[in-house]
Amino acid sequence: MTTTYGHNTLFKDLAALLTGQLFLPDDIAYEQVRQLWNGRVKTHPAAIARCLTVQDVIHTVRWIRAQGLPLSVRGAGHDFAGRALSENGVVIDLSQMRAVTIDPDARTAHVQGGTTAGDLIEAAQKYGLATATGTISSVGMSGLTLGGGYGPLTGAYGLGADNLLSAQVVTADGQLITANVEEHSDLLWGLRGGGGNFGVVVSLEFRLHPLTTVLSGMLLYPLKQARAVFRQFSEFIATAPDELTIRSGFIQTPGGETVLFL
Numbered sequence: 001m002t003t004t005y006g007h008n009t010l011f012k013d014l015a016a017l018l019t020g021q022l023f024l025p026d027d028i029a030y031e032q033v034r035q036l037w038n039g040r041v042k043t044h045p046a047a048i049a050r051c052l053t054v055q056d057v058i059h060t061v062r063w064i065r066a067q068g069l070p071l072s073v074r075g076a077g078h079d080f081a082g083r084a085l086s087e088n089g090v091v092i093d094l095s096q097m098r099a100v101t102i103d104p105d106a107r108t109a110h111v112q113g114g115t116t117a118g119d120l121i122e123a124a125q126k127y128g129l130a131t132a133t134g135t136i137s138s139v140g141m142s143g144l145t146l147g148g149g150y151g152p153l154t155g156a157y158g159l160g161a162d163n164l165l166s167a168q169v170v171t172a173d174g175q176l177i178t179a180n181v182e183e184h185s186d187l188l189w190g191l192r193g194g195g196g197n198f199g200v201v202v203s204l205e206f207r208l209h210p211l212t213t214v215l216s217g218m219l220l221y222p223l224k225q226a227r228a229v230f231r232q233f234s235e236f237i238a239t240a241p242d243e244l245t246i247r248s249g250f251i252q253t254p255g256g257e258t259v260l261f262l
């Protein structure tokens with residue numbers, strides 16, 4: 001067996017361990033599988049292991065460790081810096097592990113590590129339930145929560161991380177552990193906004209809240225009114241109810257004009 005990166009022989013053993021698929025740079029689908037939300041990321045991993053089961057993840061972590069190769073984890077691929085990929089490393093791709101289970105009585109959701117915000121919202125809303133997610137449905141719940149996770153419901157329910165009750169994690173030595181308030185509570189603390197890298201999160205449990213109606217929208221103002229709008233905004237928000245979440249910023253209209261949005 002050779003240990004030269006990019007040489008397919010090295011990866012035959014790993015491919016044989018997976019129920020999912022292994023993509024190598026020579027494969028036709030590699031370039032498509034490598035793509036992230038930020039199309040400018042040019043990082044080229046030596047292999048992408050598209051995992052379908054927790055066992056796939058465990059096998060891949062152990063194999064990568066034995067080979068001494070760099071490892072990265074890919075959820076839904078929205079990190080702007082492209083940290084889901086590592087140059088010449090092996091990617092544990094969770095993008096197909098998106099199952100969601102709702103317990104309407106306990107008001108909890110169990111989601112797999114590659115679940116997007118949209119997957120969770122869709123499953124929970126059938127029961128009139130919701131949790132704190134971001135504004136864009138294609139963002140991954142793992143990446144969002146591990147980094148904190150703010151969104152339209154943050155005023156009412158806190159950050160995504162505040163609603164994380166437990167997580168199943170494959171550690172660097174390939175063990176599957178559960179982190180909750182009773183077991184590995186220090187790990188749960190780290191997962192709640194610590195930014196990842198504590199292991200591969202294969203599932204997360206979120207607290208859900210009853211929610212059937214949301215009123216939302218966008219207000220746009222000419223740039224020259226920005227100072228006056230922000231002044232009024234800061235007075236208004238001081239006494240506004242917690243349920244009201246307002247985000248602000250500047251965007252360009254299709255015509256190229258910079259405007260203030262609330």
Ligand SMILES: Cc1cc2nc3c(=O)[nH]c(=O)nc-3n(C[C@H](O)[C@H](O)[C@H](O)COP(=O)(O)OP(=O)(O)OC[C@H]3O[C@@H](n4cnc5c(N)ncnc54)[C@H](O)[C@@H]3O)c2cc1C
Binds near residue numbers: 078138196199201
């Ligand atoms: C269009 C857009 C809108 C956004 N809107 C919001 C928003 O409203 N609120 C907000 O808080 N953030 C927002 N973000 C930021 C987003 O939450 C983060 O970039 C988040 O890390 C993306 O997660 P991902 O799984 O999609 O991305 P990925 O690139 O796949 O992963 C991001 C990071 O998390 C790690 N990671 C992912 N999954 C796992 C896992 N299961 N186990 C261990 N590590 C993992 C990856 O290795 C990588 O370092 C937005 C980003 C974009 C591009």
